Amino acid sequence: MARPSVSKTPFAERLTSVRMHVDGRDRKAFAEDLGINAETLGGYERGDSLPDQWFLLDYKKRFSVNLDWLLTGEGEMFHPAYGRPHTLPMGASPAMIRLPIYGDVHAAAGLSSIPVGELADGVMSFDPRFLRDQGAVPEKCSVIWAHGDSMMPTIPDGSALIVDRSQTEVKNGSIMVIGVGDDLLVKRVRRRLDGLIDLISDNSAYAPETLGPASLQQLRVVGRVVYFCRTP
Incomplete structure (x- = not known):
């Protein structure tokens, strides 16, 4: 041996x-x-x-x-280029996992209302070991897009977000994709002692937003952002 x-x-x-x-x-x-x-x-x-x-x-x-x-x-x-299908490493394992891309689904890194589609219109290949290293369940991941500048410089406008849909519990400090009414947002989240939830932007130009009781009833946690990458 x-x-x-x-x-x-x-x-x-x-x-x-x-x-x-x-x-x-x-x-x-x-x-x-x-x-x-x-x-x-x-x-x-x-x-x-x-x-x-x-x-x-x-x-x-x-x-x-x-x-x-x-x-x-x-x-x-x-x-970030590691996540692009056309730049997969030489000799990559055939066990690469193909994540669905929802091209018409956008998480607003800002305040706008974004329409949410249902059907995947592409795939992005990743090494499942890489995703597990990010704390993700590879089979539960999918790809959507970030629009806006409120999460800059961490997440630039137009980034592809790898979202683990199995992680739907609000975890303080995590970047998560959440739905509030018709809005789909990507924000850092913080659960307060009074039970309310703060949505925090990495861009200091945006003040934190607090979800009150009425908004919490409409809250839907899509998943945690485990990785993001820029595409051409």
Whole structure:
């Protein structure tokens, strides 16, 4: 039985994590796809040696790896482009899950009323392991769109929102998609001691809104936003 790989440095550990997230295969098969020797890759993933800039740029190009995260551990592992169907990583597992896209459903990151459709009109492929790492149930996720600027800079206008519909309990501090009457909103939520719920925008130009008893009767929690990405 092969000995487990041991990463001697945080960088080496992050490099190994990329391979496991985007493919999950053994090191030899992954190295062949990269066009390098498996022992060379092993040296990088163990921390025995350091890759050059061309290797790092290849990871960024192939897998949309965030080099700031890879080098320092700060930020997210992947750039938002990781979620786009046309930028799926090389050698991706056939077990990629296809999330339904509801193109005519928009969560307002603002105050406007948005019509809600019913039928999916596309799909977006994701690695289910990546979604589980975000705390999501992959089979319960779907994609809708954010409109408006009230959640900027966290969520830009036009972002695709990955929503886990299994998470419908209001959880303080979470970004959630909620329906209030005819409005569909994406906001941070906070349950108050008096039982009311505050809807908080990340854009300081928008004051928090409080849902009173009448609005709470119309409240419908669609799910928690577990990830978002920009698309062309």
